[in-house]
Amino acid sequence: MRVIIIEDEQRLSNTVKNGLSEEGFAVDQAFDGKEGQYLAQSETYDLIILDLMLPKVDGVTVCKNLRAKNIKTPIIMLTAKSRLEEKVEGLDAGADDYLTKPFAFEELRSRIQALLRRSHNQAENVLNAADLTVNPIKHTVQRSGKKIILTPKEFSILEYLLRHKDELVTRTQIIEHAWDYNFDNMSNVVDVFINTLRKKVDGGSKTKLIHTIHGVGYKLGVEG
DSSP states (O other), rough: OOEEEEOOOOHHHHHHHHHHHHHOOOOESSSSSSHHHHHHHHSSSSSEEHHHHHHSSSSSHHHHHHHTTTTOEEEEEEEEEEOOOHHHHHTTTOOSSESSSSOOHHHHHHHHEEEEETTTOOOSSSSTTTTTEEEEETTTTETTTTOOOOOOHHHHHHHHHTTTTTTTTTTHHHHHHSSSSOOOOSSSHHHHHHHHHHHHTTTTOOOEEEETTTTTEEEEEOOO
């Protein structure tokens, strides 16, 4: 999953980025509202973490502008302000959730997962395909009850494929959701990761779940 943090406090931004990166997220950063709005409009993100008080363009204005352009990406608004009026203002601008500083990273992580479930119309914490089970909260993967160990990047790609189960997913889509802005999209690293995932997930199983659609991309499902 790919996230952008629009936050002018660089220390906080870096702390959140490091925590999310360890969870397998691809994370971009912007340190003012103008840059953040530009990136949020020009790149594809699964979630936006947006500070209320930003230089150049404030968070409420950024949020309103993104919604006015029909960008429906879930937004969590961060702020040091705890007054009800500010919370209402942020939510009325189009934010999906609101978190007051200081906050525990675990709470932010839980809220992110809740918004991702909601945006993918997923009621449960667990993703399934045949006998494959993935828990994005606990970062666990099992196939036929057997635990599978994945790296954070492998987990991120598998989670993305599962959230788009039975859908064709292109290499470009995987890059946009699993790597940050600085990734070299001319690399064949996506194919390398898919091959590794296929060995770990499908190896030893009669039912193959990860399928290559030659010249286009990949599909996760019982049938190719």
